[in-house]
Amino acid sequence: MAELWLQSLLVLDATLRVATPLILCAMAGIFSERAGIIDIALEGKMLLSAFAAASVAALYGAPFLALSTAILTSMLFSLLHGFASITHRGNQVISGLAINILASGLTITLGIALFAQGGQTPYLTAQARFSDITLPFAESARAIPIIGTIYAEVISGHNLLVWLALLAVAVTGFVLYRTSFGLRLRAAGEKPEAVDTAGVSVVRIRYQAVLIAGVLCGIAGAYLSVAHGAGFVREMTAGKGYIALAAMIFGHWRPLPALFACLMFGFLEAIAARLQGVEIIGLGAIPTDLILALPYVLTVILLAGFIGRATPPGAIGQAYIKER
Amino acid sequence: MRLPLPSWMDIFVMPIINILAAFFVAGLIIAAIGENPFRVLAVMVKGAFIYKGALGYTLFYTTNFIFTGLAVAVAFHAMLFNIGGEGQALMGGLGIGFVALGLGGVLPPLLVVMLAVPIAAGFGAAWGSIPGWLQAKRGSHIVITTIMFNFIAASIMVWLLAGMLMAPGQMSPETSRFAEGVHLAQIHHIAGALGIPMARSPLNLSFFIGIAALIGVWVLIWRTRLGYIIRATGHSEKAAIYAGYNPQKTIIITMAISGGLAGLMATNEILGVQGRVVLNFTAGYGFTGIAVALMGRNHPFGILLASLLFGALYQGGAEIDFEFQTITREMVLMIQGLIILFSGALALMFHPMMERFYYYIKSRKGEAPHG
Numbered sequence: 258m259a260e261l262w263l264q265s266l267l268v269l270d271a272t273l274r275v276a277t278p279l280i281l282c283a284m285a286g287i288f289s290e291r292a293g294i295i296d297i298a299l300e301g302k303m304l305l306s307a308f309a310a311a312s313v314a315a316l317y318g319a320p321f322l323a324l325s326t327a328i329l330t331s332m333l334f335s336l337l338h339g340f341a342s343i344t345h346r347g348n349q350v351i352s353g354l355a356i357n358i359l360a361s362g363l364t365i366t367l368g369i370a371l372f373a374q375g376g377q378t379p380y381l382t383a384q385a386r387f388s389d390i391t392l393p394f395a396e397s398a399r400a401i402p403i404i405g406t407i408y409a410e411v412i413s414g415h416n417l418l419v420w421l422a423l424l425a426v427a428v429t430g431f432v433l434y435r436t437s438f439g440l441r442l443r444a445a446g447e448k449p450e451a452v453d454t455a456g457v458s459v460v461r462i463r464y465q466a467v468l469i470a471g472v473l474c475g476i477a478g479a480y481l482s483v484a485h486g487a488g489f490v491r492e493m494t495a496g497k498g499y500i501a502l503a504a505m506i507f508g509h510w511r512p513l514p515a516l517f518a519c520l521m522f523g524f525l526e527a528i529a530a531r532l533q534g535v536e537i538i539g540l541g542a543i544p545t546d547l548i549l550a551l552p553y554v555l556t557v558i559l560l561a562g563f564i565g566r567a568t569p570p571g572a573i574g575q576a577y578i579k580e581r
Numbered sequence: 582m583r584l585p586l587p588s589w590m591d592i593f594v595m596p597i598i599n600i601l602a603a604f605f606v607a608g609l610i611i612a613a614i615g616e617n618p619f620r621v622l623a624v625m626v627k628g629a630f631i632y633k634g635a636l637g638y639t640l641f642y643t644t645n646f647i648f649t650g651l652a653v654a655v656a657f658h659a660m661l662f663n664i665g666g667e668g669q670a671l672m673g674g675l676g677i678g679f680v681a682l683g684l685g686g687v688l689p690p691l692l693v694v695m696l697a698v699p700i701a702a703g704f705g706a707a708w709g710s711i712p713g714w715l716q717a718k719r720g721s722h723i724v725i726t727t728i729m730f731n732f733i734a735a736s737i738m739v740w741l742l743a744g745m746l747m748a749p750g751q752m753s754p755e756t757s758r759f760a761e762g763v764h765l766a767q768i769h770h771i772a773g774a775l776g777i778p779m780a781r782s783p784l785n786l787s788f789f790i791g792i793a794a795l796i797g798v799w800v801l802i803w804r805t806r807l808g809y810i811i812r813a814t815g816h817s818e819k820a821a822i823y824a825g826y827n828p829q830k831t832i833i834i835t836m837a838i839s840g841g842l843a844g845l846m847a848t849n850e851i852l853g854v855q856g857r858v859v860l861n862f863t864a865g866y867g868f869t870g871i872a873v874a875l876m877g878r879n880h881p882f883g884i885l886l887a888s889l890l891f892g893a894l895y896q897g898g899a900e901i902d903f904e905f906q907t908i909t910r911e912m913v914l915m916i917q918g919l920i921i922l923f924s925g926a927l928a929l930m931f932h933p934m935m936e937r938f939y940y941y942i943k944s945r946k947g948e949a950p951h952g
Contacts, residue, residue, distance in 0.1 A: 297728070341926035350662055350724050351875070352926035358868060359918025363610075365911035370614040376911070499728060506725065546743070550736030553729040560721035569722070 266410040268527050273411070273419060274485060276523030278303065278477040278494075280422040282501030283508065283515040284429045285473035291433065291510055292466030293446035293572045298338055298353035299474055300498025301360030306331040306478025308364040311378040311489035312371060314385040314482075323385070323483045324418075328475030334360075335471030336464075343463050346576030357498075365491050376491040378482070387416040387484035418480040425473060430512040442466055446570035449577040459577045474498075503556035506567050522552040584936045596876055596883075596924060598931050600890075603919035610915065614907055621901065621908065628900025629893035637768065637782025638899075643892030644784075644849045647791040649870025650888055651798050652709075652843035654879040658802055659835040660815040665712060665727030666843040666867025668734030669705040673844025674851045675738065676704030678746065678858035681759040690762030697763070698790065698848050705844015706837040708734060713836025717829035723836075731867070742860055755859040765852045785853035787845075794842060795881040801838070811835050843867060865914075872917055875925040891917070 282299045289296035306327035314323040334356055341352040365376040372378055395413035398405040433439040441462055444452045449459045481497075482489045500522055507522075508515025529548040536542050559567055586595075608618035629639045649666045656663035663669075680697040688696075712726040739754065748757035765786040772779040802808040814821040814831045821828050850862045869891055876890070877883030898913035923930075 295724075297724075337922075341922065345927055345930050347926035347928065349926075350664075351871070351921060354664070354868070354871060355918050355922035355926055357918075358865075358872075358921060359915060362911050362913070362915030362918055366610070366614070366908060366915055369909055369911075370907050373907075376909075496732060499732065502725070503729065542744075544740055544744070546736050546740040550733050553732045553736075557715070557721070557726055557729050557733075560725060561715050561719040562721075563719075 262406070263410070264531070266406060268524070268531055269411045270414070271527035271530070272520060272524040273415065274523075275526045276519045277419045277422045277485070278480050278497050279501045279504055279519040279523060280516055281425055281473045281477035281480065282498055283505040283519050284425045284512060285470035285477070286502055286505040287429060287433070287510055287512060287515060288442070288466045288473070289470040290505070290573055291446045291570055292442045292463045293449060293570060293575065293577070294338070294342055294463055294467055295349040295574050296338070296353060296467070296470055297350060297499075297502060298334065298356035298360075299470075299501055300494050300496070301353070301357035302331040302334050302471060302474035303478040303481065303498050304357075304360040304364055304492070304494045305334055306475040307482040307493055308368060308378070308478075308489045310479035311381065311482035312368075314381050315372070315379045315488070318382070318385040320385060320387050320483055324387075324476065324479045327479035327483075328472050331475030331478060332468055332471035335467045335474075339464050339467045342576065343460055343467070346578070349574055361492065364489070368489065368491070378489040381483060381487040385483065386487060387418055387480075389414045389416050416480075416484045418476060418484045421476060422480070425476075426512050426516045433512065438462075438465075443570075445577075446572055449572050450580075453577070453579060459579075463577075477501075500552050503552050506569075507552075507556055507559055509567050510570060525549070525551050584940065586932070586935060586939055590935065590939065592878065595928075595931065595935065596878065598935070599924040599928060600876065600920060602931070603916060603923045606919050606923075607912070607916045611908065611912070616905060616908055621905070621912075624900055624904045625894070625897030627897075629897035632900075634780030634782045635896060637780060637784040639889070639892045639896040640788055641782060641784045641849070641853075641892070642895040643888045644788045644791045644853075645846050645866045646869055646873045646888035646891045647795060647884060648842050648846040648849070649867050650873030650877060650884040651794055651870075651881065652839045652846075652867075653870045653874035654877065654881075654884060655798060655802070655811075655842060656835060656839040657874060657879045658808075658815050659811045659831060661713075661716070661832065661835060661839070662724050663709065663712075663727055663836065663839045663843075664724055664868075664871065665709060665730045665840070666846075666870045667863045667865070668727070668731035668867070669708045669840040669843035670846040670863045670867055671734045671738050672708040672840075673701035673705040673847035674858050674862055675741070676700040676844065677847055677851045678756055681763045681852075682746070682756060685760030685763050690760060693760070693763050694765060694852065697852060698845070701844045701847045701851075702841040703844070705847075706841035709840015709843065710833050710837040713833040713840075716836075717832040735861075738860060742858065746858070748857070756857045758857045763852075764856050765848060767853065783854045785849065787849035787853045790845060790848060794845065795885055798842070799881040807834070843870070869917060872921045872925070875921060875928075 282303060286296050286299055309330035310323040310327035313326040314320060338352050338356060341347040342349040368376040368378060392413040395409045399409040433443060441452055441457055445459050445462045452459050481493055504518035504522055505515050507518035525548055529545040532543045533545050558564055611618040611621055628635060630636055652666050653663055677697045677700065680700045681693060684693050708730065712723055712730055715721040715726050716723045743754040746756045747754060768784045769779040769781050810826045810831055813824060813826060814828045818828045846866060851858060855862060873884055873887040873891055876887035894913050894916060898910035901908055901912065902910050
């Protein structure tokens, strides 16, 4: 019984670790899409910033410098996305797709040129990374049943960026629903004409939104390579950006529901890893590959309106053309 | 004010300028890494066309891109953005696997192959028509559903190939080899049988299926009633309804055709080369199809040219691995991203510049611009 309890706590702990990049990217997606700009480049920006962070960490051994570089890299590609889809009114899906493919090629090409290790960065030492923070009294709390073990196993022992991700949810909620900037941002995604009529520049707001999305994707990338992992591996995002996109839709483009969707998808991944190779008597091995596909299946079912309905922002995907 | 350019500039000059811009940026990155971009280009051209057997490899890759490019283009004509080529091609491969493994020892090989090709298209069509149905009847956005369907298809493949379809006594996730003779003949074998010596390459009969598909799509889009309905729905759904067409039906049919074309890609890889179903044989070709369709302006002739370019890029890219220490074939992926960026998302960036240029030249000749 005690063993089962510990195992479940470890799964929850893993859930939070796996969900962190999803949460950051989902918040990024919310900022961008609520302002009316489709962002399927979450994946690519995360990959590029993971590479940038690992490279800087490998060269200079400074995690905070690595984080800043990751954020700047991601913002640069957000600007490119904005330039194509806001300034030049190009197709937002195509622009995002271009960034994703560019990211795959660019990270490997630059990785080989810089480190000559087949696209990887060197293994990072503990000093070059964000280490896990053991909260006060975690070890002594272990003696207290239930609450104490939850504190020691699930809440304590995460790195700074995990906390930053959870903070990002609160900040996203506050900015979107409690500030005039958030109101304008949401209006730019629903009825840009209204924003324009109020004398506020739609273009400016949309650029701000994609740049904020860039910051968040940058943190997510840095988390993958210099906090959760210890270096960059080619294609290390492995579809996480798309799962985050699914979580954002699943959360109806709202921060708190999106957080829960990320945690649910993270939980599925954590449990699939635990169940690998486990057999149920009479049924055979649990198909963990299919469990891993559940986030996508659930999103399709939700989008089809079989379990509630997910309505995207009204003006999403449409370039705004100012009336003359 | 946006002034119109003559159609020859729109169709030929603008795409070339966009591609050159992509190559220019790629060249800058190569130069920044410390290699000579022109040397890289020379190696790629040699690798794609000049070495023995190179052209065969180039045309082999071209075949993949013809199928996936056509798949994207057909959907584009109905204003549908099918990003699901990867998943549809995977399902096509799965269909071939079922037929070849299930009937391989039972029916004559030729008959199995003749069944496997339409089954590949059928499986792809089925996998494409589900997102189509969801868009038409339930209003789910096709871009998101096709992305999700790529991942779902990949998971199904892993589950089946590492599970019930895995070859006995095998460690890697792939099926057993197909029965003797269940494959599409490779061109150098055919040429050899006819007494024409030809270098070995994976180029096989799928290439001709691809050419047939190019012609078939041209006929479909511009010479049939269905093609007209597809284009009408793409231009204006309201007008299509007013004309008495059912856009929901059109969306589902278009996505089925699109998925079927993507599914046929599997004939080239699975029936032409592998002779068994392997994981990830699509290798991103479905996504490359988007670049191909954008460059080829959704026209079969343009798609043929764009497929040739990408075939050459992929085959030439393989040559880079042998010749250079600091750059690899992944550079081609980077170029592909840049091409999608410049000829897709930034397609109109150079338009104003070309307008000024064109009308300046025209006014120098003493002709006033019309309009």
